[in-house]
Amino acid sequence: MAYDIDGCLGVDVTLDITGDTSPNFPVGKRSRQSDGTEWVYLKASATIAQYDACVSVDNATTQGITSTLGLRGMSICIAQQAFVSGEYGWFLLANP
Numbered sequence: 001m002a003y004d005i006d007g008c009l010g011v012d013v014t015l016d017i018t019g020d021t022s023p024n025f026p027v028g029k030r031s032r033q034s035d036g037t038e039w040v041y042l043k044a045s046a047t048i049a050q051y052d053a054c055v056s057v058d059n060a061t062t063q064g065i066t067s068t069l070g071l072r073g074m075s076i077c078i079a080q081q082a083f084v085s086g087e088y089g090w091f092l093l094a095n096p
Helices: none
Strands: 030-032 038-044 053-056 061-064 076-078 088-094
Touching: none
Parallel strands: 038 061
Antiparallel strands: 030 038, 038 088, 053 061, 053 076, 076 088
């Protein structure tokens, strides 16, 4: 089981992966895990399906990627669970 290696207490991306309506961590917080994955804690600004590619619009909110947003050079992340607008959760940034 992977664990946070950045020293942030309480991060467990397997438990906190589903959306909450109030944040449990600072929005935009990144977490590197012992298995080499990197995650970011964001608020969904639209409905997002499981495994959708998303963009971090302002390093606080995210939504599904579109051709318009993709051209802006924003960070791309993957939703590991489905989210509805207004939910917070961990989104995958890197998986080696």
